[in-house]
Amino acid sequence: MTDFPPRPQPVISCRNVWKVFGPRPEAALAALRADPGARPEGHVTAVHDVSLDIMPGEMLVVMGLSGSGKSTLVRCLSRLNEITAGEILIEGQDIGKLNEAALIDLRRRKMGMVFQSFGLLPNRNALENVAFPLEMRGQPRAARIERAREMLALVGLKGREGYFPRELSGGQQQRVGIARSLAVEPDIWFLDEPFSALDPLIRREMQDEFLRLKGMLKKTIIFITHDFDEALRLADRIAIMKDGRVEQIDTPDRIVLQPATDYVARFTAEIDRARVLHVSGLAGPVAGRAIEGPALPGGHTLRDLARRLVNDSRDWIPVADGTGRVTGMLERRHALDILLGEAA
Known part of the structure; x- marks a missing residue:
């Protein structure tokens, strides 16, 4: 029986966190929960039912337009802002229960x-x-x-x-x-x-x-x-916010390739995908294909490897991780379509 190493625990866990600004935030939140379309007068919902985990050594970038709630969310994570509802754990400790000295x-x-x-x-x-x-x-x-x-x-x-x-x-x-x-x-x-x-x-x-x-x-x-x-x-991952909600949280490659909402798709519409997408993110399984010739480094973008991709004649090119282990196969034609535009 194989013993797998224990999965690392999140450094920060954010569970169903709300932050409502206004004179009666708890009452406003109750109205919002009863009717998601409600607009309690005199109140602003800056963080709307957000749940996420941040792992050890990870860099999570939180982004959105002005007023999206990104700064308020981070101030909640450090308890510079008190949350209206939910739970924030730092290394398993509920920071909402700490006294001021702690x-x-x-x-x-x-x-x-x-x-x-x-x-x-x-x-x-x-x-x-x-x-x-x-x-x-x-x-x-x-x-x-x-x-x-x-x-x-x-x-x-x-x-x-x-x-x-x-x-x-x-x-x-x-x-x-x-x-x-x-x-x-x-x-x-x-x-x-x-x-x-x-x-x-x-x-x-x-x-x-x-x-x-x-x-x-x-x-x-x-x-x-x-x-x-x-x-x-x-x-390492990006969380895109709109109106206090996290629209999508994922790797840059997946956000560009598979936007979860129309709003995220609009964010990525003008991006040069070849400059963003890594070959490891585009590679499929080996699936019995012959592994021949040198592998591409999976951590590099298509733009980084443009000359190699153009000059390579293989239909399927192996992709390797940082240790040199082949982790998948890249379809060259698909990569060139992203790099150069689809052939007419």
Whole structure:
């Protein structure tokens, strides 16, 4: 009998969570449950019956247009907003039942947060800004300064430790904010549109930097954006929200190939699918086909492998995982149709 390793448990579990803003949220929620079409006057349903799990080391990107509820949902996950109904578990612990002291302790030990506004202290230099949360913990000065230096080096700001926020560019200020959130060694990292205020070139650089940190640090990350290109570039899974509801939560490949609703389909309509779709997501089972010749790396996109696909003459091409094990077969004609457009 084969013993399978235990399935990892979610870091965050969100069960039937509602957040209603207004003077009588519980009464408004009762009206909504009785009549889903109800519009309780003076109330706004920002999160509508959301359930999801976030696994260890996963990066979940939450996206949607302004007013979709994405920021409110993440603020509920960290209990910056109290939910109206439902349950949120962090590593199996119901955070709604924690008293204020226990909640503050959980945030200090487990969570890092980065928001659109950098929130740097103007009268403290970069090193002191990064060390500030450690000071709040009561950590000795020498230890917190050493840690702050390490984090600034990690985000590429070695040599800028003595600069004040006004002396740093927008991208550098954002890096200080990221370093500050990492200084407390969080297991869970919440980022609410952290790059939205940056110009396109700096934004791209910060995405590159973030992907590097993600690969090194193995954090569980919840990242909010309204930019679909950014979501596709960064996410393990994407949750698309509309009117407080999660319309679809899935891998970027599946969201592009199999949109669950018309709303999600409109999000993906203008996307260059060859730049998004990975060959592993398009590969079918081997199903007895002969495995001949070199395999394609499954983690690469069709755009990455365009030249190889055009020059290959095989009808079916093996696809391998990161260890070199063949996991499926890619139909070359289908891949070329996506890459070049279907033949007339």
